[in-house]
Amino acid sequence: MREPLRFTGKIMSVTVSRVADRWFASVTVDTEDAPRCRAENQGAVGVDLGASTLATLSTGEVFAGPKPHTALLKRLRRLSRSLSRKSKGSRNRAKARMRLARLHARIANIRRDALHKLTASLTRRFHTICIEDLHVRGTPRNRHLARSIADMGVTEFRRQLQYKAAMRGGWVMVVDRFYPSSKRCSACGHVMEEMPLSVRRWTCPECGTTHDRDVNAARNILANGLARLSGPTASSAEPEACGEKDSGAPSLCLVRETASMKQEVRFVPV
Template sequence: MKINRAYRYELKPNVAQRILLAQHAGTARFAYNWGLARRITLYEAEKKSTNAIAQHRELNQLKQTEFPWMYEVSKCAPQEALRDLDKAFKNFFRGLKLGQKVGFPRFKKKGQDDSFRLTGAIKVNGKAVQLPRLGVIRLKEEPWIRGRILSATVSREADRWFVSLACEVEIPDPAPVLGPIVGIDVGLNHFAVLSDGTKVEAPKPLDKFLKRLRRLSKKHSRKQKGSTNRKKSALALARLHRRIRNIRQDFLHKLTTNLAKTKSEIVMEDLNVRGMMRNGSLARHIADVGWGEFRRQLGYKTAWYGSKLTLVHRFYPSSKTCSACGYVREELPLSVREWDCPSCGVHHDRDHNAAKNLKNYAKGIA
């Protein structure tokens, strides 16, 4: 079967290439913001909409007179940015029709949204990648690329540049995993409790570096805007955020890969993570563990490795149901971590009991 897989590597550009990379990112950001402003103005004035193709034609006409500096970069950078904007509007209007809360497209900011996408002649030669208008840029490691390269997305994180190569890969249909069915209950005391009793602890990098993050943030706020010291402070802050994100992603990738390769079916609740993030007391802790990213990675990795992901409705009473006899309690406050079944007398750990009920749901016992 054919799948889309991305290979991400760190670039090792020289000074001239760094300048050119920044120009591409700035042009893509400008095109996106220009297109968003034009769409807003058009709708307010004429109640009409437009699309990426029409906006790209309009921008090409303006490049000759108002934006001649755009000829210094690849035409793909602004073109793909306008396509991303068009996709953002389609997602927004689709969300309105389906009653889902999808945010209105927002303007991009320099230093936060430094990325662009290229298509066309993209090649990988040894420890280097060849990109349109950018030429050959060295990589920090030997790439391992399979399949046909569709596009290259270049992004900046703090002071480092990365390239993500999206490829169409032909892989054999995976053989079904012969492992057991497992129910997973995610939480904050333990990142995940499995139905077999295994408890997985999250690294919680944000909580670990929170004191240092607050200190750097306060230090940054005191710097004079536009000064060199403020730029240095912003760089130190960005590096810490990158380190926190890398620790979290490393943990999630290793855990999801292991589960997808060893379990025939993974059962978990379809939690409303976005809604739970509105809780001011729990929002930071929920964001730190990454429940949404955990579910997203399991979604595509189970398809890759031959296992199955089953999502149970979020209102299924997995915690309140006795996994031994099926008795359902009327109420079970979040503060209650252990309880005894009034029907059969079995003592339950809240999270482990929920995981076993999710497993029973997949087997048709619940």
């Protein structure tokens, strides 16, 4: 390998992998612990994840997300049909299979790049981040939301957020999935009986405040997360070490400096 290593230390192992038609060598180096960069501590923030937008913050910021699978769906279908029409064992089928694999790799890279940029920005700016415990495993049963939720990469977003917050000494609060964040008015606390997904803006019948659905949900998630952080539950809860516990049941996730860290995978093309 001609490229110099990015880290100084003892080389432990090298793993060679292939993605589509590209080969990568992942080098594991035993190095000293790098000094941790603290978050800017702009306060706490609530994050609402959804199908139409990747993330909506309690500050009003909206991150639409690239939606690579949706954007390249027509091309994906065309290449899939082309592959199915080729004779098995032929060279044309091998070429069609490689073109389809390259497109899948491109979709995954676009999604991964957007998630890394967003989670790095959040953990760098905010010391305490409150998110909702979404039931991702149940979304494939809903044919209207399955593709959109999968295209956003919600599970990967939470994983990256947890280990990056731990590296900066931050907190990630996971709010109960049954908490009515979208139905509750963030101004007066009134809870609506029904709130269809088609309703994006609504007015509270009690105080008359007009809410954006996602921003209101993010503010409620922030309020609930801070209440649980300062309540008696926080003192008795154990830190969750970057997704090492089962996230199926609603729980309080506290990520501290003492939590175990997962390093980002760095690939070196050969």
